[in-house]
Amino acid sequence: MKIKVLLADDHAIVIEGLKAVLSAHPEIDVCGEAHNGKEVLDFLDTHYADVVVLDINMPVMDGLTCARKIRQKHQRVKIIVLTMYAQKSFIEEMLRIGIDGSLLKSNTGQELKEAIYRVHSGKSYYDMVHTFDDASNTVSQYKLGDREIEIIKLLAEGLTSTEIADKLFIAESTVKTHRRNILRKTELHNTSQLIQFALNQGII
Structure with missing residues (x-):
């Protein structure tokens, strides 16, 4: 069968x-x-x-x-x-x-x-x-920068792009660019998947 x-x-x-x-x-x-x-x-x-x-x-x-x-x-x-x-x-x-x-x-x-x-x-x-690698290799594996890691953590806290921009003293358009780059590098589709990814990788 x-x-x-x-x-x-x-x-x-x-x-x-x-x-x-x-x-x-x-x-x-x-x-x-x-x-x-x-x-x-x-x-x-x-x-x-x-x-x-x-x-x-x-x-x-x-x-x-x-x-x-x-x-x-x-x-x-x-x-x-x-x-x-x-x-x-x-x-x-x-x-x-x-x-x-x-x-x-x-x-x-x-x-x-x-x-x-x-x-x-x-x-x-x-x-x-x-x-399989240890979680500590995630950043280098996906070539995530320090600012991108920082933004992932803030997204996980529930902050919007506007709130992240205010907190980091950068333009909202810059935050949105970082978000697009993060999703491209990790081959994910949305913030929900990104947060799940970050949890699984030990980023947050």
Whole structure:
């Protein structure tokens, strides 16, 4: 019997790439695709899947929130999380949630197939954990400057761009430029995802 896999990523090109990788393995059947966590949960309410492959950063509902809800409603479903962030703090959070496996997006070739087989058999797949960095490397990894880190912390406190500008004695347009640059560097979509990222990386 084929392993039914649901793919979830907000980038269509990523899903197509994952489907191309998995199509080479006749034992695996990509039974569906979703572009955010809510679509994943809606799919699982009406369809069967053995394994869900989740991107961490998705709009509407991120991957970790989605994984928590899957664990609450669909305990039998195995979960693999794909992440761009090589941080041990992510592994710790995934283990708390009960996620079955994780690998970096840069390792989604042969490794993804092996991860699917492993978790489907009831085992975990965290083989890449030994290559994950400590949280202290986050700043250098994403080339975040001191001012950008300062702005991330103030955003986490709930300050608006105007309030941050007043606090730092800089123009509001400068704050907005920093915010755009931070999102570009971290490949995130909004402030909510940025704050979650900062929490997971130990920045705040």
